[in-house]
Amino acid sequence: MSSPVSTLSKLTGSFTAEAFAAHLARVAHLPSWWLDRQRAAYARFVELPMPKRTDEGWRFSNYTALTLDGFQLPPAVKAEQIAHREIGVTGAGTLLLANNRLAQHVPLAPALAQQGVIFASLQHALLYHGDLVRSHLLAQPSKFGSDKFAALHEAFLEDGAFIYVPKGVDAELPLGVFHYACGDGAAVFPHTLVIAEENAKVTVADFFRSDSASGAQAAQFACGGNDLYAGHGAQVTYVAMQDWSRDTLSFQFNAIVARRDAKVLSLNLHAGARQARHESFSQLAAPGAHSEMLALTIAHGTQEFDQRTLQIHQAPNTSSNLLYKNALLDAAKTIFSGLIVVDPDAQKTDAYQSNRNLMLSDEAEANSLPGLEIQANDVRCTHGATSARIDAEQEFYLESRGIRPAQAQELLVFGFFEEVLGKIENAQLHDTLANIIREKFKS
Amino acid sequence: MSQLEIKDLHISIGDKPIVKGLNLTIKRGEVHAIMGPNGTGKSTLAKAIAGHPDYTITGGDVLLDGQSVLAMEPDERARSGLFLAFQYPSEIPGVSIANFLRAAVQARMAEGEELDASGYYKRLYAKMDLLKIDRKFTSRAVNDGFSGGEKKRCEILQMAMLEPKIALMDETDSGLDIDALRIVAEGVNAQRNGPSAPGILLITHYQRLLDYIVPDFVHVMYDGRIVKSGDKTLALELEAKGYDWVKQEFAAATA
Ligand SMILES: Nc1ncnc2c1ncn2[C@@H]1O[C@H](COP(=O)(O)OP(=O)(O)OP(=O)(O)O)[C@@H](O)[C@H]1O
Numbered sequence: 001m002s003s004p005v006s007t008l009s010k011l012t013g014s015f016t017a018e019a020f021a022a023h024l025a026r027v028a029h030l031p032s033w034w035l036d037r038q039r040a041a042y043a044r045f046v047e048l049p050m051p052k053r054t055d056e057g058w059r060f061s062n063y064t065a066l067t068l069d070g071f072q073l074p075p076a077v078k079a080e081q082i083a084h085r086e087i088g089v090t091g092a093g094t095l096l097l098a099n100n101r102l103a104q105h106v107p108l109a110p111a112l113a114q115q116g117v118i119f120a121s122l123q124h125a126l127l128y129h130g131d132l133v134r135s136h137l138l139a140q141p142s143k144f145g146s147d148k149f150a151a152l153h154e155a156f157l158e159d160g161a162f163i164y165v166p167k168g169v170d171a172e173l174p175l176g177v178f179h180y181a182c183g184d185g186a187a188v189f190p191h192t193l194v195i196a197e198e199n200a201k202v203t204v205a206d207f208f209r210s211d212s213a214s215g216a217q218a219a220q221f222a223c224g225g226n227d228l229y230a231g232h233g234a235q236v237t238y239v240a241m242q243d244w245s246r247d248t249l250s251f252q253f254n255a256i257v258a259r260r261d262a263k264v265l266s267l268n269l270h271a272g273a274r275q276a277r278h279e280s281f282s283q284l285a286a287p288g289a290h291s292e293m294l295a296l297t298i299a300h301g302t303q304e305f306d307q308r309t310l311q312i313h314q315a316p317n318t319s320s321n322l323l324y325k326n327a328l329l330d331a332a333k334t335i336f337s338g339l340i341v342v343d344p345d346a347q348k349t350d351a352y353q354s355n356r357n358l359m360l361s362d363e364a365e366a367n368s369l370p371g372l373e374i375q376a377n378d379v380r381c382t383h384g385a386t387s388a389r390i391d392a393e394q395e396f397y398l399e400s401r402g403i404r405p406a407q408a409q410e411l412l413v414f415g416f417f418e419e420v421l422g423k424i425e426n427a428q429l430h431d432t433l434a435n436i437i438r439e440k441f442k443s
Numbered sequence: 444m445s446q447l448e449i450k451d452l453h454i455s456i457g458d459k460p461i462v463k464g465l466n467l468t469i470k471r472g473e474v475h476a477i478m479g480p481n482g483t484g485k486s487t488l489a490k491a492i493a494g495h496p497d498y499t500i501t502g503g504d505v506l507l508d509g510q511s512v513l514a515m516e517p518d519e520r521a522r523s524g525l526f527l528a529f530q531y532p533s534e535i536p537g538v539s540i541a542n543f544l545r546a547a548v549q550a551r552m553a554e555g556e557e558l559d560a561s562g563y564y565k566r567l568y569a570k571m572d573l574l575k576i577d578r579k580f581t582s583r584a585v586n587d588g589f590s591g592g593e594k595k596r597c598e599i600l601q602m603a604m605l606e607p608k609i610a611l612m613d614e615t616d617s618g619l620d621i622d623a624l625r626i627v628a629e630g631v632n633a634q635r636n637g638p639s640a641p642g643i644l645l646i647t648h649y650q651r652l653l654d655y656i657v658p659d660f661v662h663v664m665y666d667g668r669i670v671k672s673g674d675k676t677l678a679l680e681l682e683a684k685g686y687d688w689v690k691q692e693f694a695a696a697t698a
């Protein structure tokens with residue numbers, strides 16, 4: 001029989017009671033309600049089991065590779081030490097977080113600040129806008145069987161980004177948030193919280209990167225989350241770009257709440273990590289709410305991308321549109337598991353869910369588990385999944401113009417992605433996304 | 444002088460021989476028309492020369508400027524100066540004409556050489572104007588939702604941009620209305636002047652095209668071979684009499 005200690009260390013990996021105590025010591029200045037929540041979360045993390053073979057929420061995923069050993073809470077780094085590239089978004093303000101700490105803050109344009117827009121670190125918000133944080137931070141349940149990792153995120157969350165746009169304000173330019181993991185073994189817990197009040201409008205670009213100084217091969221651990229809240233008539237555009245080192249184990253928990261007539265567009269680009277799980281939970285909470293859930297994955301080598309989604313229609317006349325596109329090269333693997341739920345009184349729901357996979361290699365593996373759970377009778381719901389090889393005639397057509405095979409494949413992948421990329425109206429953001437994808441073809 | 448030499452070429456699809464010993468030499472600046480009944484292997488010839496993977500060369504050789512192209516990949520053949528205007532061009536959703544053509548032009552540049560974007564667009568727009576293609580087409584996806592005539596015009600646009608040594612044009616006239624036919628022919632004829640004029644193999648069923656693009660030679664292809672060659676008057680004769688007499692001549696000769 002194994003001793004209790006060894007069982008415990010098996011369940012926590014590197015995230016031991018000592019590590020948690022060290023974390024708590026660093027955030028002791030934050031409000032006590034928050035520290036209580038972190039303590040409770042840590043207790044849950046310790047108690048919950050690791051995923052196992054029979055867990056429906058982990059079907060097809062390589063759950064045995066979810067090791068929590070070998071990581072540590074990384075030391076602080078200065079902004080100057082990071083090879084930070086200011087890409088895609090300029091002008092409206094930037095927050096740079098590195099190794100769980102605020103490293104640089106380019107404040108908002110004064111005109112926006114005067115209108116009451118808040119763009120600050122999460123610690124700042126906890127201290128000065130506690131009520132707002134309290135009602136929205138990690139307020140949605142974990143729905144996909146990752147409770148243990150969600151608890152880990154909540155327990156060790158040290159700092160993040162906080163964006164608040166008051167009633168009727170249009171923040172116009174995208175706000176840029178950069179989360180960095182620096183150094184081999186670094187464990188990071190990024191978080192971005194976006195609150196758009198009635199008829200507010202905001203675009204947020206959220207970047208996840210490993211410091212290039214620590215090399216593309218740094219073994220890192222990222223366990224992040226984001227909460228998007230769109231109030232009555234609000235419009236939220238959220239673009240996340242996951243480009244962690246190629247040896248990162250990544251979790252990302254995304255929760256969206258759309259109130260009456262609100263429109264949320266979220267696009268997640270998945271490029272980095274060794275194994276990345278992304279969970280997205282959309283709640284269409286009041287009539288007229290709309291959620292556009294988009295994702296692009298460019299998977300190569302032996303990368304695994306595991307995407308789990310839930311669209312819950314809780315009120316009548318709500319709509320959601322999910323389009324997840326994966327391009328798979330080499331021996332890469334993707335998993336898509338999506339569920340549309342329509343509550344009994346959510347009549348006139350219009351929900352769409354589609355997962356499309358473009359296979360560029362015979363060794364790649366795409367798994368799809370689309371699902372519907374409809375309890376109302378007057379709804380329009382469609383879902384589907386397709387996997388297709390690259391079209392040989394299209395490839396020949398491009399090559400017959402002198403385009404080299406690798407470039408032809410890249411063009412065809414971009415062609416495949418365009419349906420999603422085309423929805424990003426901001427040209428800088430569009431180009432930034434395209435550049436990250438292009439980089440993958442060079443590596 | 445650049446030239447394409449097709450020497451005793453045999454092509455199969457699977458186990459089925461389609462082209463059975465075909466000989467033809469096309470010099471730069473010349474226009475050779477190939478006519479012949481449906482299913483005689485005209486498209487097979489053109490696509491196999493371009494390197495389409497469905498076709499197997501079982502004998503003979505194809506030389507561009509004295510060099511065999513048969514060991515080359517399709518993209519290498521194109522960069523060394525071959526161009527195929529497809530009978531049925533592929534649709535490529537999501538890839539704009541501008542990006543596609545830029546990639547094709549860039550593929551021909553030396554490593555590290557930068558594309559002069561403004562020069563590229565200037566050239567592209569000039570060619571589009573000549574072919575009366577709306578400039579808005581640059582942002583449209585390649586052939587996606589194009590009408591039959593628009594697709595063919597787009598093929599000629601690509602040819603104009605890439606300036607091949609040898610162009611194989613497979614039924615570029617099909618699907619074109621009278622006006623479009625004239626525009627396309629003018630587009631081709633514009634490329635026939637000057638030192639960079641390509642040698643052209645023009646596959647067609649209709650004499651009408653040859654009124655606009657006047658060929659130097661006309662060949663009749665039947666059962667995987669060229670069975671008769673002549674000047675432009677041969678096309679008129681075929682138009683008047685059909686193929687039966689050629690078939691009969693061929694049957695008598697091989698009996
Ligand atoms: N990919 C293919 N697989 C099997 N058979 C093929 C294929 N392509 C062509 N063929 C066959 O090869 C023969 C020659 O076809 P090809 O398209 O070369 O004729 P063509 O002379 O261009 O005819 P058309 O005038 O109708 O365009 C036909 O019998 C055709 O059915």
Ligand SMILES: [Mg+2]
Pocket residue numbers: 485486487530613
């Ligand atoms: Mg044909």
